[in-house]
Amino acid sequence: MSEIMGLKAKLGLDVFKHDKEPHIKIKAGMEKDPRLKRAILVCPAGLYEENQDGEVELTIDGCLECGTCRIACGTEVLDWYYPSGGAGVQFRFG
């Protein structure tokens, strides 16, 4: 058996460049929208979590810019754009 590597450790292997502001935002008032809960399951980087108040929170650091949350949740609950030029994940292998 190979040992299980935590998601944080995995994301720590990638090169990320800081952006001025988050490129994906949960739209105001949509934090409890059921569509947003889908992101918790689909995000390959595990960046969406539900807090004690039943609101979904997004940590943008570690975003792989894959687009899955935009497709799963839709643009009514997420403001979704790519990071600014030169920012975000920079794959060395891809």
Place this chain on the structure above:
Amino acid sequence: MEEKFDAIIVGAGLAGLGAAYTLAQEGLEVLLLERGDYPGSKNVTGGRIYLNPVRELYPDLWKKAPLERHITQEGVSVMAGQRSLSVSYRGDELAEEPYQSYSILRAKFDRWMSKQAERKGAMLVSRSRVDDLIIENGRVEGVYAGGDELRSQVVIACDGVLSLMAEKAGLRKPGSAGQYGVGFKEVIELDSALINERFGLEDDEGAARLFMGEVTRGKFGGGFLYTNKDSISLGIVVGIKDLMEGQPVIQAPILLDEFKQRPEVSRLIRGGETVEYSAHVIPEGGLKAITKLSGDGILVAGDAAGFSMNIGVTVRGMEYALASGYYAAQAVIQAKAREDFSAASLASYESMLNDSFVMQDFKNFSEAPEALENHRFYTYYPELAGNIMRDLYSVTAGNKEKIFPTVKKYFGTGELWAIFKDMRKVMKI
């Protein structure tokens, strides 16, 4: 007078690079905009590229291309919970030049290909995100990028699977979950000699393996493994709709962790060091999901147009990207020669695609997405295959059951009828 390019290409993936290379080769003024640090820095593949369909479109490109290994071994494993059944194939033709397919790492390849396009005369600007299209009187006239207004006769949207450009141009709406999968993978470094030993390869020979069934917990999708020169690409592709609907509820990253733990996989990657984790959405809607390919002043190519196809035994996208980029470029070259960049003139892109393998494949395999959506392929059949093999190979303390009854007990009238119905759908692929 401000500079006006013949074409501005949004995104230096394979479609954009192919278009830039082709346009620059014919001497057109082309600007290629890439939001990443370098072409390839935002691009992900499983990955394997099939060269035959695109070899002739880029005859000078392949000799020195930084591809990984040519694939000489194909494997499919049907994964049940505690057992699996594998078929592997090797054939002399796979080991003969010109090789049919290669494993590939996009950050390496795309960066190299961008240099070839620049050498032909294309202007590449990296770290440049396109924020919007310039649309005047209903016609796309260029793009806004990082505060600059850049104008062109044509914009070619090669901005990937979400194609925000095609959305802005009104050529598509945000995609629906049923038409997309998400792929996520690790690149695991492993000594090349060890790879050769473990997979039974020599020199630059490579292996490709697909896994279906329990690896996605019965959801639409599968696992994949490709050997690179000195690393292994290991990952999962799973339908976004299946993933978000639960049943069973599981977070995507856990699927890959479980996959790595499977005995069929863990011993192949043992001692390897993960060096990168990446993810990307994949268009899987087939013909029905292809968007409008052109508008006034704009063409759409590659994943942006939906050109990616899963037919079970092969999952392909990169050749369609390279080919559609090529044909988009040809349409612009013809328009330039006619001095007519109207929508009608640019529509030659669609007719060229229709005559090419791209649209012919999509029409031929239009039934594939529906046929492959059948969840029995990811749950019932893997368990069935595993159980039959278990019983066939089992030798207990008592007497052994005869072979035919061993197998027959799994195929009552109800099961046979259900299998017959499933097969009728599969036969449409």
